[in-house]
Amino acid sequence: MRLRRVLTESGAAGVLGGLLAVSLIFGALIGPQFFRAANVELMARQTVIVAVAALGMTMIIVSGGIDLSVGSIVALSTVVVALVLRAHGPAIATAAAVAASAACGAVNGLLITQLRVVPFIVTLGTMLLVRGAAKGLADERRIEAPITWINDLLRTARDGRGLLLPTGIWLTVALAILVALMLRYTRFGRHLFAIGSNERTARLCGVRINRRKCAVYTIGAALAGLAGVMEFSKLSVGDPTVAVGLELDVIAAVIIGGGSLLGGRGSVVGTLAGAAIMAVIQIGCSQQGLPNWVQQIVTGTIIVGAVALDRWRQTT
Amino acid sequence: MVEAVSEPPRFEMRGVRKVFGATVALDEVDFAVRSGEVCALVGQNGAGKSTLMGILAGALKPDAGVMQIDGAPYAPRHPLDARQAGVAMIYQELSLAPHLTVMENIVLGVEPTRRGLLQRDRIRQIAVAALTELGHQDISPDAIVGDLSPAGQQLVEIARALASGCRVLVLDEPTSSLTHGDVRTLFDLIGRLKRQGHAIVYISHFIEEVKEVSDRFVVLRDGRNAGDGITARTRAEEIVGLMVGRALDDLYPRSARARSEAILTVEDLVPGSATFTLHRGEVFGIAGLLGAGRTRLLRTIFGLEAVTSGRIRVAAYSGAATPHERWRQSMGMLSEDRSGEGLARALSVADNITVTKLEPLGLTWPAFTVLPSRQDAAAARWIDRLAIRCSGPRQAVAQLSGGNQQKVAFARLLHHDVDALILDEPTRGIDVSSKAQIYQLIDELVSATDAGLHPAAHSPRGGDPGLKGPRYDNTVVRRPFPPSLKLRRTAEALAKAGQGRQKAVLLVSSYFPELLGVCDRIAVMSRGRLGPARAAGDWTEHALLMEASGAHAAS
Numbered sequence: 084m085r086l087r088r089v090l091t092e093s094g095a096a097g098v099l100g101g102l103l104a105v106s107l108i109f110g111a112l113i114g115p116q117f118f119r120a121a122n123v124e125l126m127a128r129q130t131v132i133v134a135v136a137a138l139g140m141t142m143i144i145v146s147g148g149i150d151l152s153v154g155s156i157v158a159l160s161t162v163v164v165a166l167v168l169r170a171h172g173p174a175i176a177t178a179a180a181v182a183a184s185a186a187c188g189a190v191n192g193l194l195i196t197q198l199r200v201v202p203f204i205v206t207l208g209t210m211l212l213v214r215g216a217a218k219g220l221a222d223e224r225r226i227e228a229p230i231t232w233i234n235d236l237l238r239t240a241r242d243g244r245g246l247l248l249p250t251g252i253w254l255t256v257a258l259a260i261l262v263a264l265m266l267r268y269t270r271f272g273r274h275l276f277a278i279g280s281n282e283r284t285a286r287l288c289g290v291r292i293n294r295r296k297c298a299v300y301t302i303g304a305a306l307a308g309l310a311g312v313m314e315f316s317k318l319s320v321g322d323p324t325v326a327v328g329l330e331l332d333v334i335a336a337v338i339i340g341g342g343s344l345l346g347g348r349g350s351v352v353g354t355l356a357g358a359a360i361m362a363v364i365q366i367g368c369s370q371q372g373l374p375n376w377v378q379q380i381v382t383g384t385i386i387v388g389a390v391a392l393d394r395w396r397q398t399t
Numbered sequence: 400m401v402e403a404v405s406e407p408p409r410f411e412m413r414g415v416r417k418v419f420g421a422t423v424a425l426d427e428v429d430f431a432v433r434s435g436e437v438c439a440l441v442g443q444n445g446a447g448k449s450t451l452m453g454i455l456a457g458a459l460k461p462d463a464g465v466m467q468i469d470g471a472p473y474a475p476r477h478p479l480d481a482r483q484a485g486v487a488m489i490y491q492e493l494s495l496a497p498h499l500t501v502m503e504n505i506v507l508g509v510e511p512t513r514r515g516l517l518q519r520d521r522i523r524q525i526a527v528a529a530l531t532e533l534g535h536q537d538i539s540p541d542a543i544v545g546d547l548s549p550a551g552q553q554l555v556e557i558a559r560a561l562a563s564g565c566r567v568l569v570l571d572e573p574t575s576s577l578t579h580g581d582v583r584t585l586f587d588l589i590g591r592l593k594r595q596g597h598a599i600v601y602i603s604h605f606i607e608e609v610k611e612v613s614d615r616f617v618v619l620r621d622g623r624n625a626g627d628g629i630t631a632r633t634r635a636e637e638i639v640g641l642m643v644g645r646a647l648d649d650l651y652p653r654s655a656r657a658r659s660e661a662i663l664t665v666e667d668l669v670p671g672s673a674t675f676t677l678h679r680g681e682v683f684g685i686a687g688l689l690g691a692g693r694t695r696l697l698r699t700i701f702g703l704e705a706v707t708s709g710r711i712r713v714a715a716y717s718g719a720a721t722p723h724e725r726w727r728q729s730m731g732m733l734s735e736d737r738s739g740e741g742l743a744r745a746l747s748v749a750d751n752i753t754v755t756k757l758e759p760l761g762l763t764w765p766a767f768t769v770l771p772s773r774q775d776a777a778a779a780r781w782i783d784r785l786a787i788r789c790s791g792p793r794q795a796v797a798q799l800s801g802g803n804q805q806k807v808a809f810a811r812l813l814h815h816d817v818d819a820l821i822l823d824e825p826t827r828g829i830d831v832s833s834k835a836q837i838y839q840l841i842d843e844l845v846s847a848t849d850a851g852l853h854p855a856a857h858s859p860r861g862g863d864p865g866l867k868g869p870r871y872d873n874t875v876v877r878r879p880f881p882p883s884l885k886l887r888r889t890a891e892a893l894a895k896a897g898q899g900r901q902k903a904v905l906l907v908s909s910y911f912p913e914l915l916g917v918c919d920r921i922a923v924m925s926r927g928r929l930g931p932a933r934a935a936g937d938w939t940e941h942a943l944l945m946e947a948s949g950a951h952a953a954s
Contacts, residue, residue: 267771268761270768273757273769274754276750281739283736288722
């Protein structure tokens with residue numbers, strides 16, 4: 084009952100319905116094997132990278148901002164992991180990658196609050212900046228790195244570590260719960276909604292907007308850094324050219340999930356469902372033997388359709 | 400005065416009824432306006448004015464009743480029908496394209512074309528003709544609308560209505576964004592349009608305006624005709640009496656007030672060139688015309704704008720501060736711009752009320768938490784106490800009426816339990832009964848002497864029925880702040896000390912009767928300078944206006 088109220092309030096119920104519908108359609112097209120455990124796990128693994136980055140983006144979009152540098156941060160993160168792994172253990176490598184990414188986010192936050200330039204422009208700039216920095220750091224090459232447990236993060240549970248599901252998926256679930264709790268049950272979360280809904284009101288009410296914004300871009304980038312670690316796990320090399328355009332998938336996941344680019348609206352459940360919808364379409368289309376262009380058309384339609392549907396629901 | 404009664408009205412509606420679900424918004428309402436007449440439509444928010452106008456404008460369909468324009472049946476199915484039938488609405492929020500020129504705006508949507516091409520000469524002709532009809536050739540057809548003042552933009556909108564050949568002109572709260580001088584100009588224009596034979600419906604909360612501009616008035620209350628009459632033969636008090644269904648005397652309650660220690664001291668503050676002291680137990684009013692710099696002064700005190708020079712002292716703290724620090728110093732501000740700044744409209748009533756003080760609404764550990772259920776409980780108390788009409792604490796503020804929105808904004812200050820309340824135009828654009836409630840609240844806040852705040856029953860006049868409800872109680876969850884920040888602790892200690900004691904109110908208003916009714920002392924701001932304060936009893940409306948318009952030097 085309570086769950087239902089939370090879902091309807093955040094508008095996540097519709098997205099979950101959409102996820103169900105998309106899954107059922109592909110299930111009907113492909114057959115029962117689409118729902119086999121291995122296939123579901125495949126789709127979940129496919130979702131993880133976008134989903135982790137989208138958790139951070141959800142917070143940023145709720146606060147009325149946007150971060151276009153996410154794809155570049157993911158690439159930088161893979162490079163940092165690979166470089167650090169050469170000399171240190173995987174834990175230090177992960178920490179270094181997340182820290183480097185968080186630093187990028189802090190720079191975004193500082194530029195946005197101190198120069199008072201809109202987030203779109205600032206992060207458009209840092210998107211190139213960070214991408215350039217990643218390429219420079221990697222000397223424009225892929226960086227080989229020793230095999231460690233990081234490589235197992237997204238390996239299937241059957242031949243790797245992880246209880247039932249790959250560790251990376253559990254990690255994503257844990258982070259999602261954390262972010263959802265943060266948005267709903269902390270002052271920081273309530274302040275993000277206030278800033279996103281009406282920044283002038285937030286200022287009048289004594290919300291320290293600059294601090295909150297710096298924090299949200301830093302946390303968002305740190306999560307993108309973690310998504311980078313997952314990306315590294317998939318690639319097993321550090322690649323400065325990876326994840327070009329990933330930010331658009333990430334933003335799309337948030338928007339399909341009921342987030343509003345005007346701020347003040349967004350939910351973790353919705354975002355995860357949004358990311359999952361895109362993964363289901365991707366895998367469903369390829370298993371159905373549909374070419375890439377069909378998949379893009381379907382995804383594009385879903386994005387526009389989701390927002391239009393949301394509009395319509397709001398006005399009626 | 401009304402003449403030629405035999406002539407059929409330009410517009411007439413009879414027995415109009417409109418039901419939304421279980422609520423009857425309009426019940427057997429009659430309304431008519433003749434050509435060459437200004438008819439005022441008055442009533443509190445929720446009385447059915449908007450519904451009535453929605454029906455006239457074709458946005459809503461009546462469930463029963465008939466309408467006629469010039470004797471011909473009129474039944475618009477959508478707003479375009481209404482426009483084509485000659486019904487033009489001028490709303491509070493202007494609907495112009497700011498980047499286009501005056502003449503482009505005047506013909507917007509009905510551009511004259513020949514073989515698909517715009518006829519620039521013809522557009523200019525239409526625009527010039529419309530502006531001439533208004534008597535405002537001073538507005539250039541080539542000016543960019545966004546560069547005009549709000550008054551100029553309103554004229555353009557009226558010109559657009561005339562150019563489209565309107566037969567009934569509806570002005571909805573047209574003076575809300577105008578200065579005193581512009582209001583004068585608008586009234587002259589209305590008089591001119593009236594003499595040209597236009598039928599004008601004038602909607603306003605300001606009885607003075609209604610008295611001045613209208614020939615006839617129609618009062619709606621609770622969706623029914625509550626009365627009507629010839630404006631010139633009716634006293635303002637009688638009209639208000641019809642609106643609220645009770646006498647006007649209750650509007651400005653005044654309990655015994657005892658001024659005590661200073662809570663805000665301002666010395667030579669620029670902007671504002673202001674020097675004054677605000678004490679506990681008093682309402683200090685700042686009068687002035689729109690644009691006199693009153694809002695800027697308040698915003699500077701509250702830390703929303705930079706101090707150029709001078710000193711501000713709030714209780715034990717001196718110097719400039721951010722809004723965040725002001726709240727910690729137990730000062731709160733109500734913005735004049737309710738929808739743009741005062742409220743986060745998409746957020747819930749509970750979020751809006753509790754946002755400044757979420758600390759007591761979470762777990763003891765971890766301390767940064769907030770429990771929505773406690774937010775709701777805290778908000779529910781104020782919803783009851785202020786009789787805020789809403790479906791519950793979770794309803795979005797945007798769905799409430801203006802008066803209820805303002806009460807939500809006010810409740811934020813009460814939730815925070817601030818000692819000093821800075822109120823910028825707290826009653827602008829809200830209905831009479833919400834106004835009465837806000838006056839009552841202000842009085843209670845400054846006159847409290849007993850512990851807990853001050854129950855409505857203490858008011859010697861008995862108070863507003865809407866204010867009877869659960870009383871203030873301090874049983875709502877309260878816990879000490881985490882001892883992390885010194886500032887916090889001191890602020891909390893001070894706030895504790897001030898609990899249950901009289902508050903101080905700094906009130907800015909453009910509505911002089913309200914200032915005279917509510918304030919203990921009043922100072923006038925004129926051309927960016929604040930004059931000396933005098934006891935409210937020493938002022939009259941006339942004196943305030945003279946001072947505010949700089950008509951004579953301060954003595």
